[in-house]
Amino acid sequence: MNTPKIQKMLKWLILSHSLTLLLSHSLYSAVVNKTKAKVNDDIILQSEYDKAINPIIEQIKLNYGELMPKEEMDKKIAGIKKEILDQMIDQKLLLQEAEKGKISVRKREIQNGIEIIKERFKRKDGKVLTQEEAEKEFNSELKRQDYTMEQFEDKISDDIKINKLLEMNVIARVKEPTEKELKEYYEKNRDKLDDPEKVSVRHILIRFDKNGSIKDESEALKKIKKIKQELKKEKGENFAKLAEEYSEDPGSASLGGDLGFIIKGMMVKEFEDVAFKTNVGEVSDYFKTEFGYHILKVDAKQARQKRTFKQVEKNLKGYLINERNQEQYEKYIKSLRDKADISIND
Numbered sequence: 001m002n003t004p005k006i007q008k009m010l011k012w013l014i015l016s017h018s019l020t021l022l023l024s025h026s027l028y029s030a031v032v033n034k035t036k037a038k039v040n041d042d043i044i045l046q047s048e049y050d051k052a053i054n055p056i057i058e059q060i061k062l063n064y065g066e067l068m069p070k071e072e073m074d075k076k077i078a079g080i081k082k083e084i085l086d087q088m089i090d091q092k093l094l095l096q097e098a099e100k101g102k103i104s105v106r107k108r109e110i111q112n113g114i115e116i117i118k119e120r121f122k123r124k125d126g127k128v129l130t131q132e133e134a135e136k137e138f139n140s141e142l143k144r145q146d147y148t149m150e151q152f153e154d155k156i157s158d159d160i161k162i163n164k165l166l167e168m169n170v171i172a173r174v175k176e177p178t179e180k181e182l183k184e185y186y187e188k189n190r191d192k193l194d195d196p197e198k199v200s201v202r203h204i205l206i207r208f209d210k211n212g213s214i215k216d217e218s219e220a221l222k223k224i225k226k227i228k229q230e231l232k233k234e235k236g237e238n239f240a241k242l243a244e245e246y247s248e249d250p251g252s253a254s255l256g257g258d259l260g261f262i263i264k265g266m267m268v269k270e271f272e273d274v275a276f277k278t279n280v281g282e283v284s285d286y287f288k289t290e291f292g293y294h295i296l297k298v299d300a301k302q303a304r305q306k307r308t309f310k311q312v313e314k315n316l317k318g319y320l321i322n323e324r325n326q327e328q329y330e331k332y333i334k335s336l337r338d339k340a341d342i343s344i345n346d
Helices: 006-010 018-023 046-064 070-100 107-119 131-144 149-169 179-188 214-233 239-246 269-277 309-339
Strands: 035-039 042-045 198-207 258-262 287-289 292-302 342-344
Touching: 035 046, 035 070, 042 046, 042 070, 046 070, 070 149, 070 309, 107 131, 107 149, 149 309, 179 309, 198 214, 198 239, 198 269, 214 239, 214 292, 258 292, 269 287, 269 292
Parallel strands: none
Antiparallel strands: 035 042, 035 342, 198 258, 198 292, 287 292
């Protein structure tokens, strides 16, 4: 089950807004302050928008830049840009409503919010920091993000106001599902609620651009064939070592190619077809996907398992409440947008 978007707004907004700003290293301090959008009497500055979106784009490029074709990357970034701007517009609308309702925030609530943020600075590179070290990291990040403590406190205060507004106008208006409703949903969706078939895999990836030259693909094919020969010599026993040495998947190479358990729908079809057909302990032949050439090894398999109503009741209740929260949130934000004067400068 997917976690609905409502969670971004309903559970301590500081974790989705202030914390995102604080944990993302911005390289964009010199920005011409044009108006990106106007929301009633408030504006969203280009600098505000860039501060929110640029670190996200940098992270996407870092994670997927060498794996994703340019057209697909551009499309993904365009979608994220729209989503972030929509969230910023929604936040302006919600804050305006909070101000109209004279929702207040106590100093102690702001301090609690800051403490939640600071918790994330108590570890660095796997090491637990002292209180003094963590405080220094926090203050350094504030400085890097070009925030004074007063500005940051104001940001947290705004987020808490919105959170209170949503608790009143969204959460409080949602009824919990009855046991009868839960059982009816369970009966209609038994197959979806079962624990699906899983397979634990490792893989070695040799990349090539699917829109690149024949020569690039030919070179990748030579590399994967050579790796396959090395695996044959030791009957796959050295798979993790070779994955660390040769795999061009940045997310799994250092883990010996380990992807953990996957279920159908998580990976591209060509990869899943090979993974679910390969027996435990066996190494596949090399095969091609849109990302390049792969070889995989299956470490374990878990058959589909039926779940009783009692086993899923608690999670199912939480899921349905979230679904209803999402529906109520969408209705609420639509009502605010319908009444609002919103203009966007592209």
